Amino acid sequence: MTARHEEIAEELRQAIDREEYAVGSRLLPETELAARYGVSRGTVRQAVATLTSEGLIGSRQGARRVVLASRRNQSFAELRSFAQWARAMGRTATGRVVSSQYRPTTAQDAVRLQMPVGVPVLHVLRLRGLDGEPVLLERTVYADWIAPAVERIEADCPSVTQRLFEDSGLVFAYGEHLIDAVAAGAQDAELLGVRRTSPLLRVRRVTTTREGRPVEWSDDRYCSDAVSFSVHNSIGNNALARRTGPGATPASPAKTAGGRRPGVAPDLGRLRAQARP
Numbered sequence: 115m116t117a118r119h120e121e122i123a124e125e126l127r128q129a130i131d132r133e134e135y136a137v138g139s140r141l142l143p144e145t146e147l148a149a150r151y152g153v154s155r156g157t158v159r160q161a162v163a164t165l166t167s168e169g170l171i172g173s174r175q176g177a178r179r180v181v182l183a184s185r186r187n188q189s190f191a192e193l194r195s196f197a198q199w200a201r202a203m204g205r206t207a208t209g210r211v212v213s214s215q216y217r218p219t220t221a222q223d224a225v226r227l228q229m230p231v232g233v234p235v236l237h238v239l240r241l242r243g244l245d246g247e248p249v250l251l252e253r254t255v256y257a258d259w260i261a262p263a264v265e266r267i268e269a270d271c272p273s274v275t276q277r278l279f280e281d282s283g284l285v286f287a288y289g290e291h292l293i294d295a296v297a298a299g300a301q302d303a304e305l306l307g308v309r310r311t312s313p314l315l316r317v318r319r320v321t322t323t324r325e326g327r328p329v330e331w332s333d334d335r336y337c338s339d340a341v342s343f344s345v346h347n348s349i350g351n352n353a354l355a356r357r358t359g360p361g362a363t364p365a366s367p368a369k370t371a372g373g374r375r376p377g378v379a380p381d382l383g384r385l386r387a388q389a390r391p
Contacts, residue, residue: 119160122151140178197273208243211269226320226331227257236261248306249340254332287324293317313338
């Protein structure tokens with residue numbers, strides 16, 4: 115039987131997802147929440163503590179709790195797969211491989227995957243959805259050493275990350291993300307069901323093992339109304355570095371696990387996420 119504080123925590127999560135509590139707004143006082151749910155203030159505190167531990171609510175002594183994020187936001191506090199993020203929202207992740215083929219490594223692939231130019235690598239175009247609704251296009255290039263394992267995965271597998279862990283023991287441990295916006299081209303528009311030139315949120319990422327060995331690099335394009343990204347930082351640990359233009363020096367350089375910075379064009383921001391042990 116589910117404890118009452120867990121039921122209240124889930125009701126509050128759903129209220130945050132529905133934006134009844136917008137990000138930046140304050141929760142009702144404990145006394146009002148206790149009256150609303152017909153429980154003691156101690157039970158409310160347990161529910162709020164659960165959401166605080168999940169990073170959805172901020173806690174400050176002597177002040178009402180503030181909403182920091184919703185489950186619709188993808189946080190860079192930890193490295194999560196699309197399927198893991200979907201489950202956290204109570205949604206079902208879907209996936210379909212549109213195309214899969216080997217191509218020789220380009221100069222861009224070589225830098226990001228730390229491989230010689232010309233080595234065959236696997237290019238996969240995958241359409242991802244939430245509860246069957248298309249929201250994301252992934253254009254992923256897999257390093258030659260992991261490509262055969264990826265090929266063996268069924269085309270409609272909802273979580274390639276989980277399957278690679280189950281089949282090969284592979285852990286996606288570090289990721290570097292470059293975020294910007296692009297206009298939907300003809301293929302993007304057709305697969306995502308949006309108008310051509312519609313704005314898409316693009317995330318280019320390089321993912322490595324715990325040893326810093328690159329596994330993949332990907333160009334992911336989200337429907338703009340499907341997701342937002344959140345960064346929680348402080349003066350003691352700032353994961354965000356800004357660039358003001360081509361050639362500008364980052365305010366706080368971010369590198370991959372192996373200490374190498376991928377050779378990519380200047381972007382508005384660079385974020386680095388590390389999986390928890």
